[in-house]
Amino acid sequence: MIKKEIGSFLKYIKLSPIILFLILSYFLFWKIKNIQNTKELQSVLLNQDLPKLELEYVDGKFTLNSLLGKKPFIINFFASWCAPCRQEHSVLEKYSKDLIIIGIAYKDDINNVKKFLSELGDPYDILMLDPNGRAAIDLGLYGVPETYFIDSKGKIKYRQVGPLTVKKLENILKSLKVN
Amino acid sequence: MNFLKIFLAFFICIYITSSYPNQNNINSEKRFIELSSELRCLVCQNQSLLESDSELANDLKEIIYEKINEGQSNNQIKNFLVQRYGEFILFKPLFNMANLLLWVTPLISFILIAFIAIRKTNYKEK
Amino acid sequence: MVAELGFILLIFAFVLSAIHLFFSTRVCFINFSEDNFFILRKINFSICLLLIASFLFLIISYVLSDFSVLNIYNNSHTNKPLLYKVSGTWGNHEGSLLMWLAFLGGYGFFLTLYTKNNNKKFTAKVFFTSNIVNIGFIGFTIFTSNPFLRISPIPEEGKGLNPVLQDPGLAFHPPLLYLGYVGLTIPFAYSIAALLEGKIDRKWANEIRPWILISWIFLTLGITLGSFWAYYELGWGGWWFWDPVENVSLLPWLLLTALLHSNRVTEKRDNLKSWTILLSIIAFSLTLLGTFIVRSGLLTSVHAFASDPARGIYILSFLFLITGASLILYVIKYDKIESDEKLNLLSKEGGLLLNNVFLCASTVTILLGTLWPLFVEVITGKDISVGAPYFNLVFLPIILPAIFVSGVIININWKRNTVENLLKKLNKAIIIFVFLIGVILFLLEGPIIFFIGIILSIWLLISIINDFYEKIRTKKSISDIKLSKAFSIPISTYGMYLAHFGLAVFILGVAISDSKKLYYEGVMKEKEIVKVEKFKIQLKEIIEKKEKNWISQTGNFSVEGFKKNISMFAERRLYLDTGMPSTEAAIYRNFFSHLYIVMGQEQPLNSGKRIVRIYFNPFIILIWSGAFLMAFGGLISICDKKRNR
Numbered sequence: 001m002i003k004k005e006i007g008s009f010l011k012y013i014k015l016s017p018i019i020l021f022l023i024l025s026y027f028l029f030w031k032i033k034n035i036q037n038t039k040e041l042q043s044v045l046l047n048q049d050l051p052k053l054e055l056e057y058v059d060g061k062f063t064l065n066s067l068l069g070k071k072p073f074i075i076n077f078f079a080s081w082c083a084p085c086r087q088e089h090s091v092l093e094k095y096s097k098d099l100i101i102i103g104i105a106y107k108d109d110i111n112n113v114k115k116f117l118s119e120l121g122d123p124y125d126i127l128m129l130d131p132n133g134r135a136a137i138d139l140g141l142y143g144v145p146e147t148y149f150i151d152s153k154g155k156i157k158y159r160q161v162g163p164l165t166v167k168k169l170e171n172i173l174k175s176l177k178v179n
Numbered sequence: 180m181n182f183l184k185i186f187l188a189f190f191i192c193i194y195i196t197s198s199y200p201n202q203n204n205i206n207s208e209k210r211f212i213e214l215s216s217e218l219r220c221l222v223c224q225n226q227s228l229l230e231s232d233s234e235l236a237n238d239l240k241e242i243i244y245e246k247i248n249e250g251q252s253n254n255q256i257k258n259f260l261v262q263r264y265g266e267f268i269l270f271k272p273l274f275n276m277a278n279l280l281l282w283v284t285p286l287i288s289f290i291l292i293a294f295i296a297i298r299k300t301n302y303k304e305k
Numbered sequence: 306m307v308a309e310l311g312f313i314l315l316i317f318a319f320v321l322s323a324i325h326l327f328f329s330t331r332v333c334f335i336n337f338s339e340d341n342f343f344i345l346r347k348i349n350f351s352i353c354l355l356l357i358a359s360f361l362f363l364i365i366s367y368v369l370s371d372f373s374v375l376n377i378y379n380n381s382h383t384n385k386p387l388l389y390k391v392s393g394t395w396g397n398h399e400g401s402l403l404m405w406l407a408f409l410g411g412y413g414f415f416l417t418l419y420t421k422n423n424n425k426k427f428t429a430k431v432f433f434t435s436n437i438v439n440i441g442f443i444g445f446t447i448f449t450s451n452p453f454l455r456i457s458p459i460p461e462e463g464k465g466l467n468p469v470l471q472d473p474g475l476a477f478h479p480p481l482l483y484l485g486y487v488g489l490t491i492p493f494a495y496s497i498a499a500l501l502e503g504k505i506d507r508k509w510a511n512e513i514r515p516w517i518l519i520s521w522i523f524l525t526l527g528i529t530l531g532s533f534w535a536y537y538e539l540g541w542g543g544w545w546f547w548d549p550v551e552n553v554s555l556l557p558w559l560l561l562t563a564l565l566h567s568n569r570v571t572e573k574r575d576n577l578k579s580w581t582i583l584l585s586i587i588a589f590s591l592t593l594l595g596t597f598i599v600r601s602g603l604l605t606s607v608h609a610f611a612s613d614p615a616r617g618i619y620i621l622s623f624l625f626l627i628t629g630a631s632l633i634l635y636v637i638k639y640d641k642i643e644s645d646e647k648l649n650l651l652s653k654e655g656g657l658l659l660n661n662v663f664l665c666a667s668t669v670t671i672l673l674g675t676l677w678p679l680f681v682e683v684i685t686g687k688d689i690s691v692g693a694p695y696f697n698l699v700f701l702p703i704i705l706p707a708i709f710v711s712g713v714i715i716n717i718n719w720k721r722n723t724v725e726n727l728l729k730k731l732n733k734a735i736i737i738f739v740f741l742i743g744v745i746l747f748l749l750e751g752p753i754i755f756f757i758g759i760i761l762s763i764w765l766l767i768s769i770i771n772d773f774y775e776k777i778r779t780k781k782s783i784s785d786i787k788l789s790k791a792f793s794i795p796i797s798t799y800g801m802y803l804a805h806f807g808l809a810v811f812i813l814g815v816a817i818s819d820s821k822k823l824y825y826e827g828v829m830k831e832k833e834i835v836k837v838e839k840f841k842i843q844l845k846e847i848i849e850k851k852e853k854n855w856i857s858q859t860g861n862f863s864v865e866g867f868k869k870n871i872s873m874f875a876e877r878r879l880y881l882d883t884g885m886p887s888t889e890a891a892i893y894r895n896f897f898s899h900l901y902i903v904m905g906q907e908q909p910l911n912s913g914k915r916i917v918r919i920y921f922n923p924f925i926i927l928i929w930s931g932a933f934l935m936a937f938g939g940l941i942s943i944c945d946k947k948r949n950r
């Protein structure tokens with residue numbers, strides 16, 4: 001009895017290639033349609049609390065702790081030796097009045113950083129140093145420049161790998177306001 | 180009948196022996212090489228940390244080395260990195276429910292195809 | 306002018322293919338007449354020649370450095386040697402597609418030539434199918450990737466070819482690989498024709514065998530060359546990285562190997578027909594899938610083709626239609642073609658079937674592993690990776706038993722066997738085998754996988770020798786050998802021996818080089834010395850050089866540890882036209898082993914410190930020579946004239 005049932009079931013084994021193929025095609029079509037949207041780098045730390053970062057405090061209007069969980073702010077990793085950071089700097093300068101920006105100099109020397117800022121302007125409300133790049137790794141940094149957007153609850157809302165442009169920054173701010 | 184059993188046993192033996200590399204007696208240098216070759220260099224294309232010279236890869240390798248010397252286990256180190264960089268960094272996916280299909284497919288596909296093939300033989304008639 | 310001509314020929318080919326489709330549909334399904342069949346043949350010849358000519362025109366444009374053509378402007382430069390001007394033709398997406406078309410033309414030409422006296426009704430259906438493939442690819446080239454596009458104003462100088470592609474290895478790796486891929490079109494066309502006809506017999510299997518073999522040989526050579534190229538050009542010290550693009554070239558190879566064996570059963574025993582058909586359909590589909598994955602940039606990989614979703618959608622739709630239709634046809638005709646006759650498990654055909662199971666299971670595994678990140682992303686939105694550690698872990702347990710089984714199958718007879726007979730035939734082999742295992746276990750040490758590899762390799766070797774010995778000895782006594790009998794063994798059997806001998810050599814190479822390799826990584830300055838086991842290596846000096854199209858820094862390493870002291874030169878090049886760096890590893894060959902040194906860039910700048918990687922890869926050459934022997938064995942098999950009964 002059972003044997004017969006298995007036998008009749010086995011007749012349909014010839015269908016298995018086409019079924020598997022259809023499933024595969026579904027995934028491939030989905031992916032090719034969404035390839036643009038998914039290209040943005042994601043971070044596992046998204047919507048998580050900002051981890052505790054070990055940084056050298058240089059100077060600023062307030063401390064990181066006094067900000068955290070009260071106001072939204074931006075963390076910008078930069079370095080005086082990095083060329084794209086110079087381009088990005090003018091964008092940050094433009095927004096320095098409207099946004100609270102924390103600058104973290106990545107693997108950099110304090111004198112070089114000061115020279116860099118006096119040359120290009122200082123958009124940062126707080127300036128800190130990450131001399132060996134360890135704090136950056138706690139945030140999952142790929143390389144400089146990289147920017148993190150923190151909301152008023154102290155959660156990471158967005159991560160931008162590579163230099164910001166005015167257009168990109170506007171888009172990010174807009175999308176963060178909507179949420 | 181026996182023929183098949185032998186193959187199955189042989190198959191399972193290899194499966195088991197190759198999935199448990201002897202991790203007990205290897206020194207930290209070897210552990211470092213093994214571990215960093217199982218992790219992806221995130222800013223390169225399909226290269227492991229071990230092979231990469233990029234800034235990020237060098238930093239991560241330094242951290243791995245320190246943590247091995249601190250006596251942390253491979254899993255602890257992997258967890259540390261996954262928390263920061265996501266599962267994307269692991270070249271060997273985690274063995275969990277989400278990846279269950281990935282890990283059982285080798286065996287399941289073998290059994291299924293073998294089952295179909297056996298129907299073509301006079302195996303039952305004997 | 307040359308470029309326009311090439312494009313016009315391509316359009317002609319497309320129009321002719323469309324006419325062919327219309328015409329062959331009539332010939333195949335409505336009313337057949339011999340005259341019409343001969344017209345079909347003529348159209349076939351014309352399409353093929355047009356495709357080849359179009360490709361030649363592109364090559365000519367490349368040699369002339371005609372930068373008014375966008376594709377040439379993007380991928381060539383006047384300072385390139387002639388070889389790289391020519392190979393630059395297929396070093397990019399558009400050009401390589403046109404090469405694909407030219408190969409379709411080449412295969413189509415020979416197909417048309419050799420089927421002159423075959424069953425005409427059946428052959429018309431083969432033409433019908435192969436023409437559909439032609440249309441798909443010609444359309445793909447014309448509508449999404451036209452290599453003949455012009456630009457204006459005409460630039461003075463081209464942008465140059467990607468430096469890692471400027472290498473003799475690349476000049477030959479893609480053509481060989483593509484010859485393998487494209488060759489699969491013909492077994493596919495034959496399979497569809499057989500399904501349409503609803504009849505498969507031994508003659509059919511015999512006819513497609515050379516085509517399968519040709520495709521298999523080219524694919525084997527292509528993958529081998531690719532692996533060798535990656536080994537010395539990428540500077541990662543390894544020969545296989547389980548990169549998605551490597552995987553998608555391995556997938557058709559595995560299935561093709563399975564097809565080769567299952568086709569043998571169909572040819573000899575008139576069985577496993579639906580299996581053979583299914584394998585050729587899927588193997589062909591996998592080449593399409595591979596092209597799709599590589600050209601659409603779906604998965605991150607070392608092989609960076611310019612990715613374009615429009616191309617992805619086109620080729621995916623093509624894949625969907627052609628594979629979907631084939632598989633539906635397969636379902637409809639399944640009962641008609643499959644014979645009810647059962648196989649004896651303990652026989653050559655049973656063993657070949659078992660080996661097919663292993664090969665197919667490993668194909669499924671690698672396919673799933675390669676596409677898994679995509680599945681996870683679609684379902685959960687998370688990014689994950691599946692890389693070398695996973696593949697090594699799951700691939701080996703499936704493929705290693707297959708190699709053991711191969712050794713048994715070589716010795717087993719067709720049709721019926723008893724265990725006693727088999728043991729009687731193999732007893733000497735087993736005794737020698739067990740003895741050798743003992744010696745090896747006693748003399749060598751290493752990880753388990755090292756022993757499994759060596760033992761399997763020896764087993765395969767002994768089985769080949771045993772089978773040969775049994776074939777040439779007389780029935781009277783064990784030691785009585787008649788060498789004259791060796792001439793009566795079919796040539797194709799020698800081909801089979803050689804291919805499996807190649808496999809044994811390959812496995813030996815993998816086992817030794819992987820388990821016994823040495824690796825050193827460290828920071829070095831000029832004059833510094835490092836010791837890696839028996840080697841004493843000094844970075845003597847760094848030489849700076851300026852060539853026509855690159856500047857380079859070369860590390861001069863002096864090595865003690867071989868019989869004589871040697872100097873090795875590891876180079877880092879910066880190409881002036883593209884501004885891209887490339888690594889030239891220093892490789893010193895000692896018998897079958899390699900000492901391999903890669904020098905990194907100065908980090909940080911002006912510190913004089915460089916990361917240096919040193920690999921000692923014992924017996925690594927066996928890997929490629931084994932694969933080469935496999936291909937050569939295939940070649941010998943093709944040459945067997947007696948095959949055509």
